[in-house]
Amino acid sequence: MRRTLIVLTTLALGITAVLADSDVIAQRRELMKANGKATAPIVAIMKGGPFDLAAVQASLKTFAEAGKKGPALFPDNSKTGDDTAALPAIWENKKDFEDRFAKLAADANDALSTIKDEATFKSIMPNVLKNCGGCHETYRAKKS
Amino acid sequence: MRRWLPLLVLVAAVGAVAAWFISAPRPLYARENWRAYEDGGDAARGRVMFMVGGCESCHKTPGQADPLRLGGGYELKTPFGSFFPPNISPDEHDGIGQWKVVDLANALLAGVSPAAEHYYPALPYTSYSHMTFEDVRDLMTFLRTLPAVQGRAPPHRLSFPFNVRRGLGFWKLLYLRGGAPTPDPSQSAEWNRGRYLVEGPGHCAECHSPRDFAGGIVASRRFAGGLTADGKHKVPNITQGGPLAKWSKSDIETVLSTGFTPEGDSLGGDMAAVVRNLAQAPPADISAMAEFIKSLPAIPSAGK
Numbered sequence: 001m002r003r004t005l006i007v008l009t010t011l012a013l014g015i016t017a018v019l020a021d022s023d024v025i026a027q028r029r030e031l032m033k034a035n036g037k038a039t040a041p042i043v044a045i046m047k048g049g050p051f052d053l054a055a056v057q058a059s060l061k062t063f064a065e066a067g068k069k070g071p072a073l074f075p076d077n078s079k080t081g082d083d084t085a086a087l088p089a090i091w092e093n094k095k096d097f098e099d100r101f102a103k104l105a106a107d108a109n110d111a112l113s114t115i116k117d118e119a120t121f122k123s124i125m126p127n128v129l130k131n132c133g134g135c136h137e138t139y140r141a142k143k144s
Numbered sequence: 145m146r147r148w149l150p151l152l153v154l155v156a157a158v159g160a161v162a163a164w165f166i167s168a169p170r171p172l173y174a175r176e177n178w179r180a181y182e183d184g185g186d187a188a189r190g191r192v193m194f195m196v197g198g199c200e201s202c203h204k205t206p207g208q209a210d211p212l213r214l215g216g217g218y219e220l221k222t223p224f225g226s227f228f229p230p231n232i233s234p235d236e237h238d239g240i241g242q243w244k245v246v247d248l249a250n251a252l253l254a255g256v257s258p259a260a261e262h263y264y265p266a267l268p269y270t271s272y273s274h275m276t277f278e279d280v281r282d283l284m285t286f287l288r289t290l291p292a293v294q295g296r297a298p299p300h301r302l303s304f305p306f307n308v309r310r311g312l313g314f315w316k317l318l319y320l321r322g323g324a325p326t327p328d329p330s331q332s333a334e335w336n337r338g339r340y341l342v343e344g345p346g347h348c349a350e351c352h353s354p355r356d357f358a359g360g361i362v363a364s365r366r367f368a369g370g371l372t373a374d375g376k377h378k379v380p381n382i383t384q385g386g387p388l389a390k391w392s393k394s395d396i397e398t399v400l401s402t403g404f405t406p407e408g409d410s411l412g413g414d415m416a417a418v419v420r421n422l423a424q425a426p427p428a429d430i431s432a433m434a435e436f437i438k439s440l441p442a443i444p445s446a447g448k
Contacts, residue, residue: 039408047398129410133403133419136412142377 025082028073031066038062039132042125051118056125060112063128067105071098085141097139104131167313169256173246181245181281190286192429193279195421197272197345201414202229205293211421214239215293220266221374224359225302227266235292248284249277253322255312262312264300265319265359266373271347273322279345319360331439338436341429348437351379351414354446368443372414385442396434401427 038059045051074090074097090097107128115121173181194200205215215238216231233239240247247258255262255269263269305311325343327336342348353361354370369381382388388396395406403411403419411419422430 036408039404039410040406043398043402043404043406043408046402046404047394129402129404132410133412133416136410137416138412140412142372142379142413 024073024075024078025084025086028070028086031069031073034062035066035132039129042129045121046125051121053115053117056115056121057112060108060115060128063108063131064105064112067101067103067108070101070104087139087141090139093138097135100131100135104128104135107131163314164310166317167310169260169262169313170254171246171250171256171260172254173249175244175246175250175258178244178246181249181277184278185245185281185285187282187286187289189279190282190284192425193275193283193345194286195424196341196429197283197347198418198421199232200421201417202266203232205295212290213293214287214290215295216297217295218297222266223375224306225300227264227300227302228297229266230297231293231295232287233290233293234288235294238294238296239292240287241292243284245281245284248287249280252280252283253277255316255320262309262316264309264312265315268347268350270319270321270361271344271350273320274324274340274344276324315358315360318358332435334432334435335439337429338432338434341433342436346433348382352382365443365446367440369445377413381443381445382437383440383443384438385444388437389442391438393431393434393438396437397427397430400433401425401430 041052041055042059045056074086076091078084079086079088079091111124111128115124200211200214202218202220203214203216204211204218205213206218214231214233216229218229220227220229231239234241236242243258250256250258251263251267252269252272252275254273255265255267257263300307325336325339328339331339349361349366351372352370353366353368356362367381367383369386370379371377372379380386380388391399391406399405399411400419400422402423403416405411
C-alpha cells in the first residue's frame with residue numbers, strides 16, 4: 001500500500017512537471033506581455049507625450065520584477081512547445097541569458113531611484129530600454 | 145545523322161561562346177580611369193550611408209562589440225550554403241586599403257570585384273545598385289577613416305552549381321536592375337528621399353520580400369514579408385497589408401530609431417542591429433523612410 005502510494009505520488013509529480021512545461025511557457029509569455037504593456041507609456045513619453053513620473057515608476061517596477069522572475073521561467077524542459085518564440089540559443093548560453101535578466105533588474109531598480117524628472121528620464125531611460133532589444137536580438141525568434 | 149554532327153558541334157560551340165560573353169562581369173567604371181572619380185567624397189555623409197546601409201551587420205568582426213571594426217568573417221548561413229563576408233577595413237593587405245572609389249562603385253553598383261569577378265548577391269547589390277555614385281564615393285571616404293583590421297574571412301562554402309561565380313552573370317540578367325530611381329514629381333521631396341533610402345542603401349526589400357527558387361525577389365510581393373537569410377524565421381510584411389496598417393508614420397519612425405513598436409514590443413533578431421545603426425542616422429532621413437514605408441500599397445500577408 002505504502003509502495004503504491006509512493007509510486008502514485010512520484011507519477012503525479014512527474015505529470016505535474018510535464019504539465020509545467022507549457023504552463024511555464026504561458027507564464028513567461030505573460031511576463032513579456034506585461035513588459036510590453038509597461039513599455040508603451042514610456043515610448044509615448046519618449047515621442048513627446050506628457051511626462052508622468054508615477055507611470056514611469058510603475059513601469060520600472062514591472063521591469064525590475066521581470067528581471068527577477070525571468071530566469072526561473074526558462075527551465076530545460078521548456079525549450080519547445082506551445083509555439084514558443086524562445087530560441088535554443090537561450091539554453092546554449094544560459095549564464096549570459098540569466099545575467100541579462102539580472103542586468104535588467106539592476107538597471108530598472110537603479111532608474112527607480114535616479115529618474116526624478118523629464119531630464120533624468122531622458123538621460124537614464126534609454127539605458128534601461130537597451131536591455132530589451134539586446135536580449136531579443138539573440139534569444140527570441142521572429143514573430144508573424 | 146552523321147552529316148548533322150558537325151553542325152550540332154558548331155551550334156553548341158557558338159552557344160558556349162555566347163553564354164561566356166553573356167555571363168561576363170561588367171564593371172561600370174574602368175579601373176584605369178580611377179583618378180577621375182577619386183576626389184570630392186564627404187566622410188560625414190558617407191557615415192550616414194554606412195548606418196542606413198548597415199554594412200557592419202555582415203562585415204563586423206564577429207565576437208567583439210565595435211561596429212566599426214570591419215574584419216569580416218561572420219558566417220551568413222543561407223539555403224545555398226555559407227557566405228563569409230570579407231574584410232572591408234582599410235587594411236592594405238587583408239582589407240580594401242588598396243581600393244579606389246571606382247572599385248567600391250563597381251562592387252555596390254554592378255556586383256563586380258576589382259579582379260573583374262561577379263560578387264554573390266549575398267552582398268545586396270540588387271538594392272545598392274540604386275545608389276548614386278556620389279553616395280558611394282562618400283561611403284568610401286568614410287570607410288577610409290576606420291581602423292585597419294588584419295585577417296581574412298574564410299572562403300564561401302557553397303554547393304554546386306552555386307559555387308560557379310560565372311553563372312551569376314545569368315542571375316544578374318534576370319534580377320539586377322540598377323540605376324538611381326527617377327524622382328516621382330507627384331510625390332514630396334521627403335517621399336522621394338525615403339524611397340531612395342529604403343530601396344537603395346537601406347536594402348529593406350532584401351529581407352522583407354519573398355524569394356523565388358533562384359534566390360531572386362518575387363517582384364509582385366515586394367515588401368510583403370519574407371524569410372531571414374537562413375530561411376528559418378519569418379520577416380514581417382511592411383506594406384499596408386500587414387501589421388504596419390495600424391501604425392502611423394511617427395510610429396514607424398519610432399520603431400526604426402528605437403526598436404519599440406507602439407504596442408511596447410522591442411524588435412529582435414537581425415532587426416536589432418538595423419535599429420542600432422538607424423538610430424545614428426539623421427532624424428530627417430528616418431522620417432523620410434517612414435513616409436515612404438507608410439505609403440507602400442497593401443499586399444496581404446501570405447497565409448501561415
